[in-house]
Amino acid sequence: MQVYKAFFKVIQKNRAQILIYLVVFMALALILSGAYNPPQDTDFTKVKVNIAFINDDGDSQLVAGLKTYLGENANLVAIPDETQKLQDALFFRQVEYILRVPAGFTEDMLNGKEVQLEKTTVPDSTSNIYMDLLINKYLNTVKTYTTYLPGLSQDDLSQNLEKDLAEQSKVTMISNGTHSIYAEKSGYYFNYLSYSLFAILILGVCSVMLVFNDTDLKRRNLCSPIRSANMNMQMVLGNLSFAILTWLVLISASFIMYGSFMFTATGLLLLLNSFVFTLAVLSISYLIGNLVKSRGAMSAIANVFALGTSFISGVFVPQELLGANVLTIASFTPTYWYVKANNEITAAVSFNTGNLSSIFTSMVLVLAFGVAVLGVTLVLIKQRRVES
Amino acid sequence: MFLFNYRYRLKCIFKDRQLMFWTFMFPILLATLFNLAFANLSSSDNFKKVNVAVVQNEQLDQNPAFVKALDGADNLFVVKYTTQDQAAVLLSDHDIDGYITFDPDLNLVVNQSSLNQTIIRGFLDDFKQSSATITTIITQNPSALANGNLEGISSRTEYLKAVAANQSNPDPVVNYFYAMIAMTCLYGGFLGVKEVVAIQADLSDVGARINLAPTNKLTVFLASIMAATTVQLLELLILLAFIIGVLGISFGDQLGYIALTCVVGSLTGVTFGTCIAAIIKKGEGLKIGILIGSTMIMCFLAGMMSANIKYTVMTKAPILGYLNPANLITDSFYALYYYNTHTQFFTDILLLCGFTLFFSSVTYFVLRRQKYASL
Numbered sequence: 001m002q003v004y005k006a007f008f009k010v011i012q013k014n015r016a017q018i019l020i021y022l023v024v025f026m027a028l029a030l031i032l033s034g035a036y037n038p039p040q041d042t043d044f045t046k047v048k049v050n051i052a053f054i055n056d057d058g059d060s061q062l063v064a065g066l067k068t069y070l071g072e073n074a075n076l077v078a079i080p081d082e083t084q085k086l087q088d089a090l091f092f093r094q095v096e097y098i099l100r101v102p103a104g105f106t107e108d109m110l111n112g113k114e115v116q117l118e119k120t121t122v123p124d125s126t127s128n129i130y131m132d133l134l135i136n137k138y139l140n141t142v143k144t145y146t147t148y149l150p151g152l153s154q155d156d157l158s159q160n161l162e163k164d165l166a167e168q169s170k171v172t173m174i175s176n177g178t179h180s181i182y183a184e185k186s187g188y189y190f191n192y193l194s195y196s197l198f199a200i201l202i203l204g205v206c207s208v209m210l211v212f213n214d215t216d217l218k219r220r221n222l223c224s225p226i227r228s229a230n231m232n233m234q235m236v237l238g239n240l241s242f243a244i245l246t247w248l249v250l251i252s253a254s255f256i257m258y259g260s261f262m263f264t265a266t267g268l269l270l271l272l273n274s275f276v277f278t279l280a281v282l283s284i285s286y287l288i289g290n291l292v293k294s295r296g297a298m299s300a301i302a303n304v305f306a307l308g309t310s311f312i313s314g315v316f317v318p319q320e321l322l323g324a325n326v327l328t329i330a331s332f333t334p335t336y337w338y339v340k341a342n343n344e345i346t347a348a349v350s351f352n353t354g355n356l357s358s359i360f361t362s363m364v365l366v367l368a369f370g371v372a373v374l375g376v377t378l379v380l381i382k383q384r385r386v387e388s
Numbered sequence: 389m390f391l392f393n394y395r396y397r398l399k400c401i402f403k404d405r406q407l408m409f410w411t412f413m414f415p416i417l418l419a420t421l422f423n424l425a426f427a428n429l430s431s432s433d434n435f436k437k438v439n440v441a442v443v444q445n446e447q448l449d450q451n452p453a454f455v456k457a458l459d460g461a462d463n464l465f466v467v468k469y470t471t472q473d474q475a476a477v478l479l480s481d482h483d484i485d486g487y488i489t490f491d492p493d494l495n496l497v498v499n500q501s502s503l504n505q506t507i508i509r510g511f512l513d514d515f516k517q518s519s520a521t522i523t524t525i526i527t528q529n530p531s532a533l534a535n536g537n538l539e540g541i542s543s544r545t546e547y548l549k550a551v552a553a554n555q556s557n558p559d560p561v562v563n564y565f566y567a568m569i570a571m572t573c574l575y576g577g578f579l580g581v582k583e584v585v586a587i588q589a590d591l592s593d594v595g596a597r598i599n600l601a602p603t604n605k606l607t608v609f610l611a612s613i614m615a616a617t618t619v620q621l622l623e624l625l626i627l628l629a630f631i632i633g634v635l636g637i638s639f640g641d642q643l644g645y646i647a648l649t650c651v652v653g654s655l656t657g658v659t660f661g662t663c664i665a666a667i668i669k670k671g672e673g674l675k676i677g678i679l680i681g682s683t684m685i686m687c688f689l690a691g692m693m694s695a696n697i698k699y700t701v702m703t704k705a706p707i708l709g710y711l712n713p714a715n716l717i718t719d720s721f722y723a724l725y726y727y728n729t730h731t732q733f734f735t736d737i738l739l740l741c742g743f744t745l746f747f748s749s750v751t752y753f754v755l756r757r758q759k760y761a762s763l
Binding site for chain 1: 405406409410414417418421422424425426427428429432433434435436464479480493494495496497498499501502503504505506507509510511512513514515516517518519520521524525528529544545546547548549550551552553554557558559560563695696698699702703722726727728732
């Protein structure tokens with residue numbers, strides 16, 4: 001097993017480069033699982049938009065009432081009243097709506113004069129429309145009262161408003177069954193896994209291939225007493241064990257983070273999907289390993305492949321946000337089908353022939369990619385041998 | 389002599405394919421990927437009319453006021469009138485965001501809680517609350533109905549007027565591109581490392597040869613740095629032209645200031661590289677490793693991976709932002725695009741000049757007068 005041992009010696013020498021991608025992935029996985037909490041769809045909860053409320057008017061019951069009303073229906077974020085700080089908050093979506101109550105608002109409003117509040121928003125956004133609806137509702141109710149019940153004291157007005165606006169309509173939530181809180185999280189985990197897997201396998205396999213394809217070394221190996229079939233067998237074994245080892249390391253954190261969830265149907269399908277994907281990536285890495293000539297080109301190609309496929313296939317940005325033509329291009333990479341299957345697995349509440357057939361079609365396509373690329377590589381190797 | 393060196397250093401750089409890939413092709417590729425991936429990100433917030441179905445039954449026919457109110461809200465909703473079963477099917481196929489039914493009270497049926505459902509809910513609440521208001525008015529002042537009609541209730545006044553924060557759209561996607569340009573600037577450090585390696589006698593054969601020549605080392609080095617900066621600036625301008633012209637990302641219209649940022653950013657990047665190469669005595673691999681690692685951390689803090697990181701740093705630890713060259717470059721572009729004043733921009737540029745000065749001084753004091761007992 002000299003060849004097999006040599007394979008892992010070369011990997012050992014290149015471990016620094018490979019470890020970087022492992023660390024990047026683990027960091028991403030940890031940050032994601034800590035930060036992201038998917039909404040629970042068993043009861044209806046209204047979405048609260050983040051808004052900033054700035055009052056240039058004096059303290060009055062009317063303004064306080066409006067603020068309380070908005071506080072119940074939106075998240076009030078405290079931002080200092082400075083132009084740049086407000087602009088920053090809006091730009092980075094810390095708030096999506098800035099409402100400014102002008103000076104003299106209470107008096108004008110109670111006297112039925114025309115008055116307008118200033119809003120600064122993300123143009124055309126849905127949150128903008130919703131907040132307009134809420135604020136106009138409150139102020140129109142005030143107007144109705146001041147019109148039809150003139151002379152109503154501010155106290156009574158607030159009481160009436162509070163009572164009226166507490167009226168709520170009934171909402172029935174049709175639940176699609178319970179969904180594990182881990183389902184969506186683990187989906188992200190396995191999607192990100194594709195980025196590191198691509199980078200690590202390309203780097204690992206290429207660095208070994210560069211050594212073994214070196215002309216002098218190859219000639220020396222060919223005149224060794226080991227049969228060429230035996231040598232190739234050991235190489236195949238080396239590649240496979242390296243890929244499986246990488247897969248095991250990358251999925252290991254999922255067991256720590258999601259525990260027994262990984263043994264449910266969803267978890268097992270995710271594992272199977274990632275394993276199939278590993279084989280396809282190995283096959284692509286093997287092709288690249290037989291094409292690159294230098295270590296510089298190797299790290300360039302590893303980065304381009306890992307980043308490129310991840311960006312267009314929906315690893316970093318969800319597939320539903322990508323344009324149709326981007327997805328068409330992406331469907332020529334296995335990553336697209338891998339991510340598609342992951343999304344379908346995690347979205348499914350129960351598995352039936354419908355969604356399972358779609359999931360397995362994706363897996364078969366990923367496998368087909370692997371086989372096709374392997375075929376091309378073998379033809380390439382054969383051709384080279386005949387030429388030389 | 390200066391021009392001779394300058395020309396040959398230019399040739400050396402352009403012939404280095406790996407270097408050209410990382411400092412030139414890679415940023416262009418990354419910009420293209422950003423553009424493909426983020427194209428729909430900001431428009432995904434855009435309001436599209438909410439699809440609702442209303443179940444047609446007897447109770448609905450008894451509430452003409454509701455149908456009237458719903459008709460009046462055609463800027464919010466696309467309404468379909470269906471049977472109960474059709475509505476359920478539409479909902480499970482996600483063709484509608486929810487359906488409204490009277491059974492006999494107003495009831496909204498949904499299968500998820502997101503903003504669109506909240507809007508339908510808000511509209512229904514509005515309807516119920518208006519009825520409550522009318523009831524309150526009639527109980528407290530029965531003559532209101534007698535004095536006039538209650539038509540005023542259904543006429544709505546618009547109480548909001550939009551005030552734009554400024555002329556530019558608050559689109560967080562542009563920040564990814566700004567941070568990416570900051571990355572390109574700092575990747576100019578590759579050129580800086582190359583030039584230092586090429587002039588230090590203990591790092592390369594060329595360096596040993598140059599040190600033998602009866603030429604002032606500073607003159608030779610200045611020529612190298614000039615060559616590196618020229619290439620870096622050229623690459624940056626092509627990248628910028630690509631991002632603005634081909635990808636259509638907005639940088640505002642202050643071209644002069646944008647060019648100034650590019651020049652200062654290039655200088656910062658190249659001197660950043662020379663500084664690292666001068667301080668770290670070990671091999672070229674480690675120098676490059678540290679250059680890439682520190683650039684990535686700085687760009688992460690400037691919001692290249694997630695724009696929110698930049699905001700968190702801005703509000704929670706502003707000092708960290710001012711000590712981070714990548715953030716300063718990003719922030720310069722951001723200030724030019726988004727702010728109405730130039731105070732922030734000039735603060736950033738001055739700090740960047742400070743960093744450039746600092747990096748060059750460190751490089752200068754480490755590189756000068758080095759003598760070798762043996763090579």
